[in-house]
Amino acid sequence: MTESVRDAATVILVRDPAGRPSVLMGQRGNGAVFMPSKFVFPGGAVDPGDAHVPMARPLNGLCAARLKAGPEAPAPATLAATAIRELWEETGQVLGSPRQWRRTPPDGWAGFAGTGHLPSPQPLRFVFRAITPPGRPRRFDARFFLADAAHLATDPDDFSAASDELAHLAWVPIAEARELDLPFITAVVLAEVAARLPALDPPESVPFFRNDDEQSLFLRLGGARP
Template structure:
């Protein structure tokens, strides 16, 4: 996790996971995903699942300097969408990967861009004590939980409820 700059337009000074938008370069990427992960990412989305996963991996590298091995499995754990009409909208997907699958030194963040500061690994219980955005707090809870075979939690802020992506 890292802290966004105080002058950032979106979530200034907040502790967040690396992330960002799907770029054109991500659209042609084919990230290895399990059939279940691919199917869950496709639910209610116009963006190809491989592109969403590729964007997550690219943003991880850009914002932290960390890179996963190409064959490292990603686990899709949570999705959140901001309400319609909000000034800044996002449709975020949160993934987990095992730190043992990093191709880079897990303690080195020197190759990161400057979008996030205070980069580092945080224990879930310690991160939960921070002033976190609500979706980040929910994603941490999902990261700590045993995977739910019933599906991935999906927060649709405009409906203020969590459903499941089966």
């Protein structure tokens, strides 16, 4: 029986990328079905409402082109919306521009809309993609986005609006983050990001760990920039 794989998006926020860079992370609960007790970046699965969210500014064009992965894949804007919504839900941080919504927000977006912002994916950079290997309790096709925390519309140290999904939310220096109890793929992504800093522009190509029932492949998406 083929396991269901859900589309997902994750945000890697970097603070002070040219100085002493740190990343925003939290710890999943020890009773969580997926990756219990692990330290992770904010992220989660695509919700239906994510496809119907107005954007203040569009996603970077090169990143959008690389996110297109077949007729059944979510639209690039949908994946970017998921990343922004999950960041808001799990940390209380807003990646958006001050603007009022002209229509009722879709399911899952009322809280974000209540902050008086429209989501703005323009700072996001698509830097990694990975599919959870077979045999796990849940499987995700996760797209990882990188962004400078300077683009946040909120106080980066204020987590008062966060849900309780992630505990111990903190800006962790990258060197110290490597010592945490990380999922394998989180450690790989962290190493990729650390090797590129202070650069936050789209990479020459996007690493893709594709795990399916037959084999695990390490691919590159998008090739060189035009």
